[in-house]
Amino acid sequence: LRWKICGRSGRIKPPRSHYDSVSGMIVLNMDHFCPWVANTVGYGNYRYFLLMLFWTFVGCVYTVILLTPYAILHGIMDEFKMQVLFVTAFSFASVLIVFLGFHGMLISSGQTTIDFWKNIERKKNNPNFRNPFDLGNKQTNWEQIFGKRHWMIAILPSLRHPPWPPFATIEDVQQNGVEYSDFSVNKAI
Numbered sequence: 001l002r003w004k005i006c007g008r009s010g011r012i013k014p015p016r017s018h019y020d021s022v023s024g025m026i027v028l029n030m031d032h033f034c035p036w037v038a039n040t041v042g043y044g045n046y047r048y049f050l051l052m053l054f055w056t057f058v059g060c061v062y063t064v065i066l067l068t069p070y071a072i073l074h075g076i077m078d079e080f081k082m083q084v085l086f087v088t089a090f091s092f093a094s095v096l097i098v099f100l101g102f103h104g105m106l107i108s109s110g111q112t113t114i115d116f117w118k119n120i121e122r123k124k125n126n127p128n129f130r131n132p133f134d135l136g137n138k139q140t141n142w143e144q145i146f147g148k149r150h151w152m153i154a155i156l157p158s159l160r161h162p163p164w165p166p167f168a169t170i171e172d173v174q175q176n177g178v179e180y181s182d183f184s185v186n187k188a189i
Contacts, residue, residue: 016133017042018114031112047145050107051157053100060093110134110141 006026007012013019018030021038029043043050064086071082106116110133122129135141146154 004057016112016115022054029112030114031106032114046112050100050103051155053096053103054155057093057096057100060089060096063089064093107142107145108138110144 002015004013005011006019008019008021009024009026011026013026014028016030017026018024020027020030020033022033023040025040027040028041029046031041031046031049033040034049037045037049037052039045062072067082067086067089070076071086076082098157106112110131115133116132119129119131135144
């Protein structure tokens with residue numbers, strides 16, 4: 001894993017960082033630009049992005065669960081307002097569960113969305129390719145995003161900073177049995 005010079009900004013670029021043309025900055029562990037939060041999702045706010053998805057999903061499910069028996073009991077499901085509310089909440093919940101599942105898979109494998117798409121190509125070219133950012137243990141990968149707290153505390157909103165450093169240290173690599181020879185990502189990331 002190498003530090004490079006960004007071709008667009010001319011600044012030093014750590015491994016796994018990318019230039020964001022919207023903000024004009026290099027974003028560490030850049031996942032994607034999210035129009036819903038009008039910001040780039042990366043190292044500093046990935047946890048909060050996931051929590052936003054999770055709690056929005058919980059709100060949609062809560063709405064559907066409360067709305068269904070009430071609408072059936074009072075026979076107001078025929079009203080257009082209720083139908084729109086039900087369909088909207090159900091549709092958002094359906095989309096959000098797919099997003100949450102995808103990001104859960106990404107966290108478990110130590111990837112960002114950008115890493116995921118690049119690693120597909122790397123696996124085609126090299127069947128033995130191993131993601132260098134996967135710490136080998138799903139729990140350790142989740143702890144990189146949410147910290148080492150109990151999961152019930154981790155899903156609560158907080159103002160704490162994400163764990164540092166945002167990448168595998170030598171100790172992480174040694175504990176999880178990954179050798180530096182496995183870090184074959186010296187090409188462009």
